[in-house]
Amino acid sequence: xxxLAPDEAWRRxxxxxxxxxxxxxxxxxxxxxxxxxxxxxxVDVPAEDVSAMDGYAVSGxxxxxxxxxxxxxxxxxxxxxxxxxxxxxxxxxTGAPVPRGADRVIPVEATDGGREDAVFHxxxxxxxxxxxxxxxxxRGDPLLxxxxxxxxxxxxxLATHGYASLPVHRAPSVAVLTTGDEVVPPEAVPAPGQxxxxxxxxxxxxxxxxxxxxxxxxxxxxxxAALRPLVERGLRSDVLLxxxxxSMGEFDLVEGVLADLGxxxxxxxxxxxxxxxxxxxxxxxxxxxxxxxxxxxxxxSFWLFVRPALRRLMGIEDSWWGSAxxxxxxxxxxxxxxxxxxxxxxxxxxxxRLLVTPFPPKGSHDLAAYAQGTGLVRVRxxxxxxxxxxxxxxxxxxx
Numbered sequence: 001x002x003x004l005a006p007d008e009a010w011r012r013x014x015x016x017x018x019x020x021x022x023x024x025x026x027x028x029x030x031x032x033x034x035x036x037x038x039x040x041x042x043v044d045v046p047a048e049d050v051s052a053m054d055g056y057a058v059s060g061x062x063x064x065x066x067x068x069x070x071x072x073x074x075x076x077x078x079x080x081x082x083x084x085x086x087x088x089x090x091x092x093x094t095g096a097p098v099p100r101g102a103d104r105v106i107p108v109e110a111t112d113g114g115r116e117d118a119v120f121h122x123x124x125x126x127x128x129x130x131x132x133x134x135x136x137x138x139r140g141d142p143l144l145x146x147x148x149x150x151x152x153x154x155x156x157x158l159a160t161h162g163y164a165s166l167p168v169h170r171a172p173s174v175a176v177l178t179t180g181d182e183v184v185p186p187e188a189v190p191a192p193g194q195x196x197x198x199x200x201x202x203x204x205x206x207x208x209x210x211x212x213x214x215x216x217x218x219x220x221x222x223x224x225a226a227l228r229p230l231v232e233r234g235l236r237s238d239v240l241l242x243x244x245x246x247s248m249g250e251f252d253l254v255e256g257v258l259a260d261l262g263x264x265x266x267x268x269x270x271x272x273x274x275x276x277x278x279x280x281x282x283x284x285x286x287x288x289x290x291x292x293x294x295x296x297x298x299x300x301s302f303w304l305f306v307r308p309a310l311r312r313l314m315g316i317e318d319s320w321w322g323s324a325x326x327x328x329x330x331x332x333x334x335x336x337x338x339x340x341x342x343x344x345x346x347x348x349x350x351x352x353r354l355l356v357t358p359f360p361p362k363g364s365h366d367l368a369a370y371a372q373g374t375g376l377v378r379v380r381x382x383x384x385x386x387x388x389x390x391x392x393x394x395x396x397x398x399x
Contacts, residue, residue, distance in 0.1 A: 002267075006270055006271065006320060006321070009267055009280070010320035016287060018313075019034070019312070022036035022168070023169075023170045024167060026164065027155060027159065028155075030166045032149070033171070033211070033314070034147060034149055034316055037146050040140050041142075041161055044134040046131050048097045048098070048133050049098040050098060050130075051092045051094055051098055054092070054093050054107070055110070055111070056091055056111060057089060057098055057105050058102060058103075058105070060103070061123055064122050065121075067120075068117065069087070069089070070089055070115060071088035071089065073093075078097060082097070082100070083100045084102045104129065105128065106128075107129065143158070143161060144157070144158070149316060173215070174215070174240075175234035175236075175240050176200055177220055177231065177242050179253075183219050185219065186198070198295050199295060200216050202295070210314070217234055224257055227253055228257050231257050235283060238287070239288070240286070243291050243298055254290045255268065258281050264281060265280075268280075272304065272342060273337070273342070273364075274297040274342070275364075278301050289309075294365050300370075304376075308320055321393075325354060325396060326394075327355065327375070327392050327393070329388055329389060329391075329392050330357045330388060331357045331388060334360050335383060336382065336383050337381070338381055340378060341381075342379075343358045344375075344376065345374070345394060347374045354394070374398040375397055377392050377394045378394070
């Protein structure tokens with residue numbers, strides 16, 4: 001297949017992406033999820049006319065120096081229905097229902113604070129310091145539209161309207177399978193020629209940052225007969241992430257196994273560095289990303305393409321480079337060749353600017369450089385080196 005520009009690779013991925021069907025989640029468990037349906041207000045907010053201040057509920061104009069009798073006290077949580085008979089006033093607390101007959105609230109700091117009689121230092125206009133019933137929302141008003149991310153603030157809002165369970169898009173199930181005879185688990189001591197598996201560790205942690213729990217299928221040897229049943233198991237998930245075995249070598253078996261299992265190959269190479277040999281395939285039950293085996297390539301492929309694809313399945317609008325922001329270089333940025341180059345970088349907000357310090361890696365095996373990055377800075381194909389103070393574009397990886 002042809003080497004695709006990253007924009008075209010993303011377009012081909014995005015055509016296969018739809019938010020997953022609706023399911024019901026309890027409110028506490030729905031944090032970070034996305035609403036699948038519009039929700040409406042269930043109550044008026046406020047539910048009654050209430051006081052916005054501690055002070056006195058009064059009727060009519062009050063002159064500076066005027067003294068009035070205090071007929072009682074209304075606190076937050078008291079039932080509505082207290083009736084004010086002028087010229088008396090009523091002591092009232094913030095959030096308490098405004099008595100019938102009162103048309104304004106005078107803050108306590110504008111009085112002498114008296115309990116039996118109150119002397120007023122100043123008056124207030126009609127309606128002042130009164131929150132009217134339904135002024136924020138009336139029952140039946142739109143509350144949150146479908147597609148809303150359930151942030152802590154959104155969940156607090158839904159709690160005030162009594163929503164205990166919520167219609168959300170189902171979270172995608174994701175399986176992770178690493179391949180390679182040379183790869184051993186992290187807890188093993190590698191023999192000569194072997195290396196510990198860091199890719200699975202990265203992907204499981206990266207999934208957790210999305211609120212997803214990826215399933216690890218372990219490490220498959222470079223034999224089609226051993227690889228096939230593990231891939232078959234992974235295809236039961238909405239998304240299968242394979243690490244390694246996607247280049248052109250004799251033991252790169254992933255594409256052949258996927259084809260044998262009925263997967264449609266969409267592309268197998270993208271013009272990015274690192275991460276060129278990226279496989280994307282589809283089948284009736286889901287999607288497959290075949291990531292390169294080198295750790296930096298896995299990271300960059302995930303951040304650029306897998307992460308936004310998973311977010312789309314969750315119902316969150318995203319694209320491969322659409323959430324990138326502008327930054328200012330705090331260290332030089334090397335040139336790029338014929339492919340877009342992506343380097344790890346440290347990000348530091350300072351005085352309204354985002355300072356970007358790139359860590360040029362020694363290659364796609366340089367996990368140490370990419371492990372330091374909180375951002376991914378882009379050098380477009382053919383661009384020359386850039387000096388300190390130049391503008392750059394960067395994808396934020398860690399909030």
